[in-house]
Amino acid sequence: MSDGIDRDLFRRIQDRVAIVGIGHLPFAKDLGRPIADTAVEAIQLALADAGLEAEDVDGFSMFEMERTHEISIARRLGVRNLGWWDKVSYGGGAAAATVLHAACAIATGLATTVVCHRARNRGARASRPWAQERGVVSDDKALHVPWGLVRPVDIIGMWAHRHMHEYGTRREHFGNVALAARRHAQRNPHAMMHGRPLDMETYLTGRPIGWPLTLYDCCLETDGALACIVTSRERARDLRQPLVLIHAGAQASGPNPVHLANYNASPALETTATWCARLLWQRSRLGPRDMHCAQIYDAFTPLVVMGLEEYGFCARGDGGPFTEGGRIEIGGALPVLTSGGGLAEAYVHGFNLLLEGVRQIRGTSVNQVPGCQATLVTGAAGVATSALVLRRE
Amino acid sequence: MALGEMLPPEVLPEDYPLPDLDDPVMAPFWAGARAGRLLQQRDRLTGRVCWPPKPLYWKDGQRLEWFEASGRGTVYSYVVAYEPFLPAFARWMPLVLVVVELAEGPRLVGHMVRCAPSEMRIGLPVRVVFRPLSERVVLPVWEPDR
Numbered sequence: 043m044s045d046g047i048d049r050d051l052f053r054r055i056q057d058r059v060a061i062v063g064i065g066h067l068p069f070a071k072d073l074g075r076p077i078a079d080t081a082v083e084a085i086q087l088a089l090a091d092a093g094l095e096a097e098d099v100d101g102f103s104m105f106e107m108e109r110t111h112e113i114s115i116a117r118r119l120g121v122r123n124l125g126w127w128d129k130v131s132y133g134g135g136a137a138a139a140t141v142l143h144a145a146c147a148i149a150t151g152l153a154t155t156v157v158c159h160r161a162r163n164r165g166a167r168a169s170r171p172w173a174q175e176r177g178v179v180s181d182d183k184a185l186h187v188p189w190g191l192v193r194p195v196d197i198i199g200m201w202a203h204r205h206m207h208e209y210g211t212r213r214e215h216f217g218n219v220a221l222a223a224r225r226h227a228q229r230n231p232h233a234m235m236h237g238r239p240l241d242m243e244t245y246l247t248g249r250p251i252g253w254p255l256t257l258y259d260c261c262l263e264t265d266g267a268l269a270c271i272v273t274s275r276e277r278a279r280d281l282r283q284p285l286v287l288i289h290a291g292a293q294a295s296g297p298n299p300v301h302l303a304n305y306n307a308s309p310a311l312e313t314t315a316t317w318c319a320r321l322l323w324q325r326s327r328l329g330p331r332d333m334h335c336a337q338i339y340d341a342f343t344p345l346v347v348m349g350l351e352e353y354g355f356c357a358r359g360d361g362g363p364f365t366e367g368g369r370i371e372i373g374g375a376l377p378v379l380t381s382g383g384g385l386a387e388a389y390v391h392g393f394n395l396l397l398e399g400v401r402q403i404r405g406t407s408v409n410q411v412p413g414c415q416a417t418l419v420t421g422a423a424g425v426a427t428s429a430l431v432l433r434r435e
Numbered sequence: 436m437a438l439g440e441m442l443p444p445e446v447l448p449e450d451y452p453l454p455d456l457d458d459p460v461m462a463p464f465w466a467g468a469r470a471g472r473l474l475q476q477r478d479r480l481t482g483r484v485c486w487p488p489k490p491l492y493w494k495d496g497q498r499l500e501w502f503e504a505s506g507r508g509t510v511y512s513y514v515v516a517y518e519p520f521l522p523a524f525a526r527w528m529p530l531v532l533v534v535v536e537l538a539e540g541p542r543l544v545g546h547m548v549r550c551a552p553s554e555m556r557i558g559l560p561v562r563v564v565f566r567p568l569s570e571r572v573v574l575p576v577w578e579p580d581r
Contacts, residue, residue, distance in 0.1 A: 086480055091564070134513075149542065176451065177450070177453070178453055178454070178455050179452045179453070179454060179455060180454075180455040180458060181455075181458065182487065183452075183546060184455055184458065184461055185453040185487055186544040187452045187454075188452060188453060188454045188568070188572075188574060189532065189544055189545050189546045189574060189576070190520075190521075190524045190530050190532060190543045190546055191514075191532050192452070192520075192521055192524075193516070193520070196514045196516050196532055199514035200512040200513070200514055200532075200534050201512070203512045203513060203514060203557065204512040204534075204557065207512070207557040215508065249517075250515065250517050251516075251517060252514045252515070252516050252517070253514060253515040253516075253517070253529075253552075254514075255514070276510075298487070300487060303544060305511070305512075305534050305544070306486055306487070306541055354461065380521040
């Protein structure tokens with residue numbers, strides 16, 4: 043296009059913006075606090091991790107679907123003047139996008155130091171949208187909710203069952219994901235499932251929720267508050283943490299988008315991750331083979347099997363066999379969900395996957411992949427989603 | 436074609452999530468169902484069926500039309516839903532939720548009636564029947580095309 047706009051924006055962003063601080067509150071079933079309150083505490087922890095003060099912050103990039111206001115957080119935190127802010131919605135899809143937007147703002151000079159965060163209070167009605175469906179449902183929800191296709195487990199179960207039918211994927215393959223996540227959680231004292239290992243027999247005999255998906259295919263339901271701080275690579279050099287560079291990022295809705303229950307995007311029943319991966323790798327000088335581990339969004343185990351395919355770690359249909367032989371566990375060729383993920387650490391819409399990606403690049407994960415140079419962090423497949431590649435300098 | 440079979444009316448729980456009949460994009464679909472017809476939308480220019488439907492003013496406003504679909508298709512995928520669930524649906528547990536691939540191409544979400552979970556398989560031929568939820572709302576649902 044010849045409109046004078048630089049389409050290759052990623053030359054200006056790639057490896058020039060960094061995540062310099064991370065922080066989160068202890069995960070819990072019920073924190074019992076408003077999300078603006080927990081968010082501010084998590085942001086303070088991330089600032090302290092970076093060696094920054096609230097006064098250094100001039101931008102906010104929030105993962106938000108509950109109508110928390112930037113100004114509430116800015117006021118409570120003590121931000122001097124918010125000069126840029128942004129919200130990304132879509133449960134599960136937005137964690138990587140908040141960082142991508144922050145990187146754009148920093149690269150274009152709209153902000154210098156941006157807070158990205160996600161906080162959830164599952165006790166609050168707005169935090170679990172599916173459980174609130176009653177009365178009249180509108181827009182894309184009217185395409186599935188009135189029939190009873192309401193719970194995300196059932197919506198994803200449709201993909202999972204078709205995948206099993208079409209490619210011979212077995213429940214054991216989904217079980218490999220559940221077991222990997224749970225195994226990784228055993229070394230993570232923050233994980234909700236720390237001290238509670240899982241074996242294949244227990245997995246296979248889990249009670250059905252939305253058959254073929256059963257109890258251990260489902261993520262946890264957790265309260266949490268997490269934040270990270272993003273700034274330019276040059277500023278990052280003066281701070282205390284090892285550099286975690288934002289190498290590439292992407293968002294995608296896919297064609298014909300319906301929130302989560304989109305079975306008409308393409309003939310092959312691809313999820314939004316397919317389109318997100320395409321943009322991500324176009325913008326990246328690294329490819330799937332350069333990833334030393336991957337944090338693939340895991341609200342339900344099949345999303346990881348499909349994510350391995352859609353992000354290009356294996357061919358379409360081979361995601362099930364890819365999980366075999368410990369390949370996705372620590373010590374394997376591509377460890378996934380190294381903190382335990384949504385299945386075993388905490389379910390906070392994938393923001394914990396982002397923080398774990400940062401730790402892997404810093405070299406400070408409890409399940410550290412030796413010499414980890416680059417990692418993929420993804421949002422939920424099925425919803426309007428996003429993904430990031432993080433790398434070491 | 437003959438009108439689809441209308442099942443006996445239900446006594447609906449108050450909290451049943453009913454569709455918004457006032458959405459102009461979907462209104463023809465719901466009006467069709469109320470009359471025992473499964474309506475779909477297509478692009479006159481390309482013949483392609485649009486599901487989910489688009490607003491009729493799309494492009495130049497001349498392209499889209501609603502038509503009566505065959506009411507037949509196959510099970511593209513399905514899930515058998517167990518508790519915990521929304522209370523409004525609890526009496527139907529276990530509920531067989533389906534994605535039906537219509538003979539015309541698009542994939543519609545629905546649920547099965549008069550079909551045990553053990554009868555289900557992907558590829559099963561199905562036909563539409565109509566389940567009245569209220570005086571105004573009728574849901575196209577599916578049964579095995581025996």
